[in-house]
Amino acid sequence: MPGIRIVHRTCLPPGEAWRRLTDWERHGAHVPLTRTTVETPPPTGVGTRFTARTGVGRITFDDPMEVGLWRPPSGGRAGMVRLVKCGRVVLGWAEIEVRPLEGGGAEVLWREDLRVRGLGRPFDPLVAAAGRLVFGRALVHLLRT
Incomplete structure (x- = not known):
């Protein structure tokens, strides 16, 4: 499995960065040709399910995910959310950690x-590069808006 790792600093306080990054429906607005639908009622927590549907017309695929760990930042402690990908096409997991920075702001x-x-494995470098590009762009936009 290709590993993707992106680090980004923001002037936003950790709680606000967390709020923006865990607004799952907003993710679709920043990933090309993707719409995200939350399938469980709020609030978000362990067991929350949502699907990112990517494609055009009939040529689409779903990336269903479930929150497996939900620990918002609090009292100077980092926050962490772990998403388990449970679809037929896209498999694996994602983690988003929001750490407070000394002097203000947060590191994601x-x-x-x-x-x-x-x-197969020969495509791992291509999948990783595409993931870094798409997820990095989404991360920047989610924190900016």
Whole structure:
């Protein structure tokens, strides 16, 4: 599985960065050709399920995910959410960690182990590069807006 690791610093306080990064429906607005739908009622927590549907017309695939760990930042402690990908096409997991920075702001660490069914190991570098590009762009936009 290709590993993806993105680190980004923001002036936002950790709680606000967390709020923006865990607003799952907003993710679709920043990933090309993707719409995200939350399938469980609020609030978000362990067991929350949502699906990112990517594609055009009939050529689409779903990336269903479930929150496996939910620990918002609090009292100077880092926050962590772990998403388990449970679809037929996209497999693996993602973690988003939001750490407070001394003097203000936050550092975000986004990690993914991602596998696309049907693509063998020779495609791992391509999948990782595409993931870093797409998720890095989404991360910046989610924190900016």
